[in-house]
Amino acid sequence: MKRPIFEIYASLVCFVTIVCCSVWLGMGLYSLAGVLKPKITLDSWRYQRHQSNRQFQQPALGEPIFLGPPSAVEAYKPEPIENLSDKEITEQRLASYQLELQSEVRKNQQKLIKSLIAVFICLPLYFLHWRFLRLK
Numbered sequence: 001m002k003r004p005i006f007e008i009y010a011s012l013v014c015f016v017t018i019v020c021c022s023v024w025l026g027m028g029l030y031s032l033a034g035v036l037k038p039k040i041t042l043d044s045w046r047y048q049r050h051q052s053n054r055q056f057q058q059p060a061l062g063e064p065i066f067l068g069p070p071s072a073v074e075a076y077k078p079e080p081i082e083n084l085s086d087k088e089i090t091e092q093r094l095a096s097y098q099l100e101l102q103s104e105v106r107k108n109q110q111k112l113i114k115s116l117i118a119v120f121i122c123l124p125l126y127f128l129h130w131r132f133l134r135l136k
Helices: 002-038 044-049 052-055 086-134
Strands: 066-067 074-076
Touching: 002 086, 044 052, 052 086
Parallel strands: none
Antiparallel strands: 066 074
């Protein structure tokens, strides 16, 4: 009686680890694409905001951004770009775009590491339980 229950358990573990591995591998591949080509995974709003000086000059949000714990809230509202020349605005826009790309690469590196950790946890579990199934 114990043998069939153990086989069901081992089969379920194998199935769940394969599903988890598939999901994490997909997320890892997407993150790898983001590390190699961050322009691809950069969200549309950030990408479009940095395509022209006119879009870059528009306020990011209409509402202020609140920083800090609720008891000591500080409102931060980005200052509008004052009468700057087109060259200065372009320099600010390109510098901001580079920071966005660096941030995107870092975020995708973190996701890639998480994916690799999950896959390296799933694979030994799968092979261990698959071996138990094959020993029957």
